[in-house]
Amino acid sequence: MTGSLEGKAVIVTGASSGIGRAIAVELGKAGAELWLVGRNQSELDATAQMIGDAGGPDAHTAPMDLRERGPLAALVEKVAGQHPHLFALINNAGVMYPEPILSGSVDRWQAMLDINVMAMLEGCKSAVEAMRAHAKPGHLINVGSVQARFEVPGVYGISKQAVEAIGVSLREELEQDDIRVCTIIPGGFETQLARGFRQEELAHVASSFESRGVAFGGDGAHRLVSDPQHIANIVRYVLEQPIDINFQEILIRPPVSTKAS
Numbered sequence: 416m417t418g419s420l421e422g423k424a425v426i427v428t429g430a431s432s433g434i435g436r437a438i439a440v441e442l443g444k445a446g447a448e449l450w451l452v453g454r455n456q457s458e459l460d461a462t463a464q465m466i467g468d469a470g471g472p473d474a475h476t477a478p479m480d481l482r483e484r485g486p487l488a489a490l491v492e493k494v495a496g497q498h499p500h501l502f503a504l505i506n507n508a509g510v511m512y513p514e515p516i517l518s519g520s521v522d523r524w525q526a527m528l529d530i531n532v533m534a535m536l537e538g539c540k541s542a543v544e545a546m547r548a549h550a551k552p553g554h555l556i557n558v559g560s561v562q563a564r565f566e567v568p569g570v571y572g573i574s575k576q577a578v579e580a581i582g583v584s585l586r587e588e589l590e591q592d593d594i595r596v597c598t599i600i601p602g603g604f605e606t607q608l609a610r611g612f613r614q615e616e617l618a619h620v621a622s623s624f625e626s627r628g629v630a631f632g633g634d635g636a637h638r639l640v641s642d643p644q645h646i647a648n649i650v651r652y653v654l655e656q657p658i659d660i661n662f663q664e665i666l667i668r669p670p671v672s673t674k675a676s
């Protein structure tokens with residue numbers, strides 16, 4: 416197939432579900448060769464199948480747990496060693512436990528910081544080293560959250576404040592490179608992100624929908640939680656632009672917002 420991203424290697428974390436899956440399929444449609452990261456092998460396989468069904472090149476699955484340091488950097492090195500052009504790393508994987516700090520736990524804080532922040536830092540550093548070695552244009556796309564800007568961000572929002580700070584810092588550190596850095600800042604999108612929520616947190620989200628006259632999961636819910644395809648379209652757009660422009664931050668939200676979206 417021919418496409419705007421043909422001949423380019425792209426790594427997408429969190430590609431087994433939600434926003435990452437939508438991004439991976441969209442970039443596959445544009446001809447990119449994808450490496451798909453997540454823990455769930457069968458869901459990664461399903462994403463690879465969707466890319467194939469959409470006419471994209473064969474995609475590779477790379478199951479790993481991003482709470483651990485080492486596997487993502489090793490994957491970046493491996494991809495760069497076997498493909499002539501590592502074009503983009505999409506740091507999308509994330510977990511959200513929206514509890515107040517005082518009812519949280521060390522395990523849940525640690526997971527949010529390890530996956531949302533540390534894996535991103537590790538991925539960015541290793542991708543920059545690989546991109547510099549290839550001496551070709553490249554992109555780092557990092558997924559933050561509008562919760563970073565909420566008055567009460569909690570640990571999840573704090574982890575996403577770090578994502579924005581990483582983007583700002585790297586952009587300046589990469590001024591002399593043909594490597595652009597973009598932070599995508601989503602509001603509410605329909606994904607599996609609530610899978611880690613406690614019952615009371617789900618009830619809080621449902622009541623915030625009801626405060627807008629919308630049944631959680633019912634008719635009209637798409638006005639509060641949008642289709643991840645919109646984010647995939649934005650990421651493809653960013654990757655298709657000339658390398659002399661940097662989309663530093665893109666905030667994308669459904670038409671109607673609550674404290675949860």
Ligand SMILES: NC(=O)c1ccc[n+]([C@@H]2O[C@H](COP(=O)([O-])OP(=O)(O)OC[C@H]3O[C@@H](n4cnc5c(N)ncnc54)[C@H](OP(=O)(O)O)[C@@H]3O)[C@@H](O)[C@H]2O)c1
Nearest residue numbers: 429431432433434453454455481508509603604606607608
């Ligand atoms: N949906 C929203 O409304 C929204 C809003 C703002 C920001 N975001 C951000 O968007 C990003 C994508 O989330 P999503 O909404 O698409 O949620 P999702 O459907 O739950 O997808 C999360 C992805 O992250 C991966 N992941 C989680 N823990 C992992 C781990 N320990 N190791 C490796 N991969 C792991 C999951 O893969 P496995 O389960 O296979 O490990 C999955 O592919 C996240 O950074 C999230 O914070 C989402």
